[in-house]
Amino acid sequence: MFSAEEKKSHDEHFKFGENWDAYSKTIGAADIKEAEVGLLRLLPAEEWRGKTIVDIGCGSGIHSLSMYRLGAANVHCVDIDPSSVNTTKSVLESFDIHTKTEVENILSPEHLDEYYDIVYSWGVLHHTGDMDLAIRNAAKHVAEGGYFIIALYRKTKTCDTWVPIKRWFTKRSKVTQTLVVWIYLFLRAINRIFKLKNPFTVFGAHKNKRGMKEYYDAFDWLGGYPYESSRPEETVAFVEGLGFETLLQPKKKKEKTGLFGSTCVEYVFRKVS
Numbered sequence: 001m002f003s004a005e006e007k008k009s010h011d012e013h014f015k016f017g018e019n020w021d022a023y024s025k026t027i028g029a030a031d032i033k034e035a036e037v038g039l040l041r042l043l044p045a046e047e048w049r050g051k052t053i054v055d056i057g058c059g060s061g062i063h064s065l066s067m068y069r070l071g072a073a074n075v076h077c078v079d080i081d082p083s084s085v086n087t088t089k090s091v092l093e094s095f096d097i098h099t100k101t102e103v104e105n106i107l108s109p110e111h112l113d114e115y116y117d118i119v120y121s122w123g124v125l126h127h128t129g130d131m132d133l134a135i136r137n138a139a140k141h142v143a144e145g146g147y148f149i150i151a152l153y154r155k156t157k158t159c160d161t162w163v164p165i166k167r168w169f170t171k172r173s174k175v176t177q178t179l180v181v182w183i184y185l186f187l188r189a190i191n192r193i194f195k196l197k198n199p200f201t202v203f204g205a206h207k208n209k210r211g212m213k214e215y216y217d218a219f220d221w222l223g224g225y226p227y228e229s230s231r232p233e234e235t236v237a238f239v240e241g242l243g244f245e246t247l248l249q250p251k252k253k254k255e256k257t258g259l260f261g262s263t264c265v266e267y268v269f270r271k272v273s
């Protein structure tokens with residue numbers, strides 16, 4: 001499945017799959033609805049209907065599930081982590097959906113079809129260890145006129161500081177990781193009090209976040225290693241250079257401190273040449 005070198009490097013990666021497995025047990029109807037809303041923010045309903053899609057880094061499978069609910073013809077679900085692949089398979093099968101779910105490293109893909117109408121990879125390519133190569137490899141599989149939908153961390157002033165923290169976190173025991181997650185959530189709640197915002201939102205499900213929940217997102221943020229980030233204008237120029245036009249222009253924002261992390265910028269491109 002992986003070469004010895006790939007295996008060694010993957011052993012140092014955060015095991016996203018365990019987190020997705022735990023999260024998947026909490027998925028309810030409201031989360032699935034939010035996940036669908038998240039997809040419709042990227043493309044209107046008619047653009048999902050009847051499409052062949054690859055979900056690269058499928059994680060919990062909630063978004064692949066939502067694509068089927070929006071009428072996708074076929075969703076090929078791939079992820080580097082076997083635990084994410086198993087979770088996606090069981091989430092889909094619990095809705096009687098049987099599709100191809102495979103372990104795949106986007107840095108050296110072996111199982112992808114030549115082309116898909118939509119290549120979707122949300123919050124993944126910046127965790128591969130080589131974001132540019134990952135973008136290139138994923139983009140190659142977009143059919144002429146098809147969509148390339150990705151989300152990548154926005155560059156902040158403290159992105160470089162977060163890298164060793166994340167690497168440290170991935171090497172800790174589950175007990176230490178859980179403790180660190182609670183401390184992080186507690187500090188974020190305090191920060192919200194200072195900003196005169198409701199601190200309790202930090203401990204629950206968050207709305208308009210694609211069905212995601214704060215606790216699992218915090219694990220994902222603190223552990224998400226390897227980690228890269230980019231400035232939207234750089235990503236747009238890079239992907240346009242691969243023969244795409246930009247349909248969803250990311251908002252221009254001042255570079256933030258990123259004390260509590262970064263957020264993902266969503267991009268929608270269409271293959272034009």
Ligand SMILES: C[S@@+](CC[C@H](N)C(=O)[O-])C[C@H]1O[C@@H](n2cnc3c(N)ncnc32)[C@H](O)[C@@H]1O
Nearest residue numbers: 016057059079080081084105106122123124128
């Ligand atoms: C932050 S999660 C995002 C999951 C999902 N796309 C979502 O939006 O909820 C990143 C996922 O990418 C997967 N991943 C990381 N590196 C990868 C690689 N090189 N190839 C394929 N998947 C990868 C991880 O295992 C993890 O499930």
